Amino acid sequence: MKHIRIAIAALVLNVTSLAIFVPALASALAPNPILADLKGDAQNGLSQVGGGGASFTGTISAVVSVLSIIVGIAAVIMILVSAFKYITSGGESSKVSSAKTALIYALVGLAVAATAQALVHFVLSNAVKST
Secondary structure, eight states: OHHHHHHHHHHHHHHHHHHHHHHHHHHHHSOOHHHHHHHHHHHHHHHHHTOSTHHHHHHHHHHHHHHHHHHHHHHHHHHHHHHHHHHTTTTOHHHHHHHHHHHHHHHHHHHHHHHHHHHHHHHHHHHHHHO
């Protein structure tokens, strides 16, 4: 029974890491037309106003992207830690509960970070369009 739990935990760990790393790698390697349109809109909209603030929206977008990468890495590390805690729990209910809680917190943090990034990019694109 213990070997089955270890195999299941290893499978979950592999699927989770693939689910996180493959889209991140694909998005890093592929050109992003949404961000290209956002940059073009920011430059066009702010040049019409006459401000030099195009770098401001670009800076905010870059900061949010970097913070999202940091949060993503931290979430992956916490998922790995919680999987290790689950595997080494030995069936003790307190350790299993601690591992599940850590996994839930890591996934919630990842969801919050993704939502925040989407919200910031949405606000920036709409703010640039309205100016």
